[in-house]
Amino acid sequence: MNWQDVLTKNGFRISGPRRHVMQLLESTTQPMTPLEIYQALSQSGCLLGMVSVYRALELLAQLGLVCVVYNPDGSAGYVAGVGGHHHHIVCQNCHQAIAFAGSEDLSSLIQRVEKETKFKVSDHLLQLYGICPDCQKILTDTLEEK
Ligand SMILES: [Zn+2]
Numbered sequence: 001m002n003w004q005d006v007l008t009k010n011g012f013r014i015s016g017p018r019r020h021v022m023q024l025l026e027s028t029t030q031p032m033t034p035l036e037i038y039q040a041l042s043q044s045g046c047l048l049g050m051v052s053v054y055r056a057l058e059l060l061a062q063l064g065l066v067c068v069v070y071n072p073d074g075s076a077g078y079v080a081g082v083g084g085h086h087h088h089i090v091c092q093n094c095h096q097a098i099a100f101a102g103s104e105d106l107s108s109l110i111q112r113v114e115k116e117t118k119f120k121v122s123d124h125l126l127q128l129y130g131i132c133p134d135c136q137k138i139l140t141d142t143l144e145e146k
């Protein structure tokens with residue numbers, strides 16, 4: 001199901017702000033902060049206010065159409081969602097965020113934490129950092145030149 005259908009099915013209009021924000025995020029794998037989204041849209045001649053950007057992001061996140069990803073510097077950016085339960089791995093060099101599926105892989109960790117803390121775990125937030133294949137190559141080349 002595409003994002004247009006998700007909005008319509010949940011009773012929301014495909015308004016200008018929602019469409020502009022989704023189209024922008026779908027065009028990149030780099031997480032964008034609300035300010036960056038606002039600036040990119042302004043530059044392409046789309047005059048949306050910051051409040052409209054925030055409101056659109058809030059709704060799109062609620063519907064799972066966009067996800068929050070944390071950049072290596074700790075700032076929160078948004079990426080287009082891929083649907084289903086998934087996590088992101090973020091490149092520490094170029095900041096691109098790639099989604100990967102899965103939750104079962106955490107079950108042994110969750111079991112251990114429940115045992116240790118007597119909590120009932122109901123949700124989790126997981127994100128991995130690393131160096132993407134492109135940057136591994138660039139970084140290796142740079143090292144060899146030295
Ligand atoms: Zn990279």
Ligand SMILES: [Zn+2]
Nearest residue numbers: 085102103126
């Ligand atoms: Zn998970």
